[in-house]
Amino acid sequence: YILGGQLTVCDAALKTYFFHFQTAEECRDSMYPPKGPTFKGNVTWYTLNLDLPPSERWTHVIKEKKAELVAMIQAIKDLAGGFFHGKLIHLVDNELPLIVDTLPYPFNEEIKGLAAVSGVPLGEVVLFNIFYEIFTVCTSVVFDTFPFNSQWTRTTLCFSERWDRKTHTWTITEKLKPLVVNVDFKRNNKTVFKSTSFAGYVGMLTGIRPKEFTLTVNERFSVDGGYIGILEWILGQRDGMWMSFLTRRVLENATSYEDAKNELAQTKLLAPAYFILGGNQTGQGCVITRTRINTLDIWEIALKLGRWYVLETNYDHWEEPFFLDDRRTPAMKCMNKITQANITLQTIYDVLSTKPVLNKLTTYTSLMEVSTGKLESYIRACPNPCNPW
Ligand SMILES: *[C@@H]1O[C@H](CO)[C@@H](O)[C@H](O)[C@H]1NC(C)=O
Ligand SMILES: *[C@@H]1O[C@H](CO)[C@@H](O)[C@H](O)[C@H]1NC(C)=O
Ligand SMILES: *[C@@H]1O[C@H](CO)[C@@H](O)[C@H](O)[C@H]1NC(C)=O
Numbered sequence: 001y002i003l004g005g006q007l008t009v010c011d012a013a014l015k016t017y018f019f020h021f022q023t024a025e026e027c028r029d030s031m032y033p034p035k036g037p038t039f040k041g042n043v044t045w046y047t048l049n050l051d052l053p054p055s056e057r058w059t060h061v062i063k064e065k066k067a068e069l070v071a072m073i074q075a076i077k078d079l080a081g082g083f084f085h086g087k088l089i090h091l092v093d094n095e096l097p098l099i100v101d102t103l104p105y106p107f108n109e110e111i112k113g114l115a116a117v118s119g120v121p122l123g124e125v126v127l128f129n130i131f132y133e134i135f136t137v138c139t140s141v142v143f144d145t146f147p148f149n150s151q152w153t154r155t156t157l158c159f160s161e162r163w164d165r166k167t168h169t170w171t172i173t174e175k176l177k178p179l180v181v182n183v184d185f186k187r188n189n190k191t192v193f194k195s196t197s198f199a200g201y202v203g204m205l206t207g208i209r210p211k212e213f214t215l216t217v218n219e220r221f222s223v224d225g226g227y228i229g230i231l232e233w234i235l236g237q238r239d240g241m242w243m244s245f246l247t248r249r250v251l252e253n254a255t256s257y258e259d260a261k262n263e264l265a266q267t268k269l270l271a272p273a274y275f276i277l278g279g280n281q282t283g284q285g286c287v288i289t290r291t292r293i294n295t296l297d298i299w300e301i302a303l304k305l306g307r308w309y310v311l312e313t314n315y316d317h318w319e320e321p322f323f324l325d326d327r328r329t330p331a332m333k334c335m336n337k338i339t340q341a342n343i344t345l346q347t348i349y350d351v352l353s354t355k356p357v358l359n360k361l362t363t364y365t366s367l368m369e370v371s372t373g374k375l376e377s378y379i380r381a382c383p384n385p386c387n388p389w
């Protein structure tokens with residue numbers, strides 16, 4: 001979470017301070033089927049009919065999730081409210097609605113439909129839908145103020161996410177959990193793809209095209225975050241793609257692993273990202289490391305080299321993970337312990353249930369199997385003791 005090198009000054013002190021959060025537990029087993037204190041609930045399924053006009057597609061979802069959507073957006077406003085004396089929200093309500101018409105079809109129409117049905121101001125729905133790009137801007141300079149301040153906050157350029165000391169949770173993460181939905185996207189009454197998403201969010205972060213490929217996105221922090229991309233968009237240079245819109249387009253319209261891989265690697269973006277893609281043949285699995293403009297690396301499964309999986313958290317795979325946020329080493333340890341012969345959805349769930357792979361920022365866990373077209377998602381909790389991230 002910390003970039004730009006501010007941390008180096010007090011590396012040693014922080015390392016000592018945070019040491020007690022860095023204890024990884026033993027690899028979990030027999031966690032599946034999900035139950036107990038790390039399982040908060042199932043995710044409800046909805047069908048989305050792609051044959052409807054875009055503005056009408058989400059109506060039934062929003063009718064059920066309206067209160068939760070309003071609560072989440074209010075939480076973002078509360079956190080952002082303190083900044084620039086409330087001018088940020090003024091900007092969102094007055095300027096962001098203008099952006100909606102510059103967004104590509106069908107996203108512009110779907111977002112307008114969402115605003116109309118939910119009663120949430122258009123600018124605030126737009127804000128939620130371009131949150132990924134905004135977040136990469138915001139998180140370019142994140143620091144946790146706990147050692148210096150009695151209230152623990154993750155302070156970013158745009159807002160501070162507050163640690164709730166009563167419930168030991170992050171405010172926004174908790175507000176997102178009730179918005180998690182499974183969506184079965186259909187055309188001609190047949191499934192095109194399935195996805196786990198947030199109600200009110202028209203892009204996609206996790207999804208599967210049964211028998212073809214699976215796709216997820218991870219956030220990639222970079223000093224050259226989304227701000228140049230967003231600025232270019234506002235100024236009228238609009239050849240880049242909003243990340244979650246690209247993911248949705250690939251899930252909706254790419255028809256093979258290779259096709260998806262090419263689109264994800266070659267489309268210009270507004271912000272950096274990792275794409276994690278799995279195919280329907282042996283050896284088809286990769287992590288695509290993206291800058292806004294190009295692809296730095298495509299890291300593929302290579303059975304001949306003994307690389308039977310590729311695992312991505314939020315760091316370039318050829319670099320060491322940031323020392324306060326090493327989820328890669330414990331996750332790999334558990335994968336190696338399971339071995340290739342014993343990998344199933346059940347054992348993957350075990351890996352994803354092991355702290356600190358599971359932590360206070362974990363919203364949901366998705367399991368996907370391309371051959372059967374299965375997508376299962378579970379809302380998670382991480383009872384104490386648990387890493388904040
Ligand atoms: C979740 O779904 C499973 C399988 O459908 C069911 O057995 C279980 O009771 C559900 N759990 C909760 C908390 O709803
Ligand atoms: C869609 O498919 C379902 C089950 O496959 C079927 O029950 C339903 O009648 C179909 N609807 C239409 C409009 O064809
Ligand atoms: C997918 O392709 C169809 C047909 O060309 C188009 O109408 C639709 O908008 C595309 N979907 C996305 C998300 O771009």
Ligand SMILES: *[C@@H]1O[C@H](CO)[C@@H](O)[C@H](O)[C@H]1NC(C)=O
Nearest residue numbers: 211212255256257280281371
């Ligand atoms: C894998 O995907 C390709 C491209 O969509 C498809 O032609 C092929 O039938 C699929 N193979 C299997 C085993 O599902």
Ligand SMILES: *[C@@H]1O[C@H](CO)[C@@H](O)[C@H](O)[C@H]1NC(C)=O
Nearest residue numbers: 029337338339340341342343
């Ligand atoms: C797979 O797991 C089972 C049960 O835990 C164990 O008996 C078996 O030895 C494992 N197989 C391999 C190849 O590790």
